[in-house]
Amino acid sequence: MKLKKINYFNAVIYIIYIISIGYFLLNKDYGNAALSTVAFIINLILRWVYSKNFILLDNSLYIVGSLFILFCLVFGSSFGLYDKINHYDDFLHFWSGFITVKIGFNIIKFVGINNFNSKLLIVILLFFFAMGFASVCEIVEYSLDTFFNMSTQKGGLTDTMHDMIDALIGSIIMIIYYMRKI
Template sequence: MAQKPASQKWNDVFEGAMALLAVGCVVYFGIKGNGAKIFEPVLILIVLASIRLIVRWTRTPLFASLRFIVLLFIFVTMFLANEFGFYGIIPHLDKIEHFFSGVILTFIGLLIYRKATQHEGEAAPSARIAIWLSLFFAVAMAGVWEIFEYSMDVFFGTNNQNGSLQDTMTDIICGTIGATLAALYLVTRARKKRLPLIHTEN
């Protein structure tokens, strides 16, 4: 049996710590009788389990960089923002979340490229094409998300965009910045090792 890389072991520790924290929140707020606070940690446990099931079902392991940023995103958005109410403590936390989403979507775009090319017998998949497609995918999805929020506001009367074009555009800009930085990171990895960025262990 192949031994896990150190990066994946640290991700296991991070995920395990979040699961324990979620269970602790369920127990604590259950004792306090605060049902509203129980929902979020239960949802976190479901999300963590769902990610593992999807990875197993699709037979597409997440490389360490993507898995870490996904776990970090869950921690920031679901624990800090929703469970512990950090929206009122950390300025512009919503923009930080959009920044992280840009990073995540870039890695997901890379994963899609890897899945699309792995059965083509390509001896040397193009790192340049992979990175450009990943960047474009992330930027496009930032726009798609804002279309979704706009549609929810129009058809269901929500206030996801605060009735502001500025909010919409800054969300897209934050996502694009995150995607660009993630793409630059992939460029540095591609220069150090020709194509490790399409392999699971990186």
């Protein structure tokens, strides 16, 4: 039953990608067609990793990760929702806090830190994992702006700090969720 739901999910996602790529090609917007194609390929790779039963990539992380790629690269960048919707970028950085804590929690389970009596250790590991990932994302944005003359950090340092705070809030909420679950 779960496989059937995942297959329906994939079908919907793939249709959105194909329609998006077709739309950009018809409008001779080859840059956004290429970006949407790259996002589609990333999603196919994620699907392949998921199909190999990679222990760190469970159902919920696969679905959320696939949606995150779609919302960031296709809707955000290609269709310009970063510029058209106020706080769209904030929402995605907030969401990334959830995702990175989920990844961190799966890693903790995988490596066998199953002594959940030490909640403080789990909190520290999840927190630093999420914030480390958020800082890497900001370094990538800075690098894109510097080396490829893009404008991912339109607000400069203020944008960077808002993004980090958004990820911080999302990660704290997810950490609290996991601490209650343990």
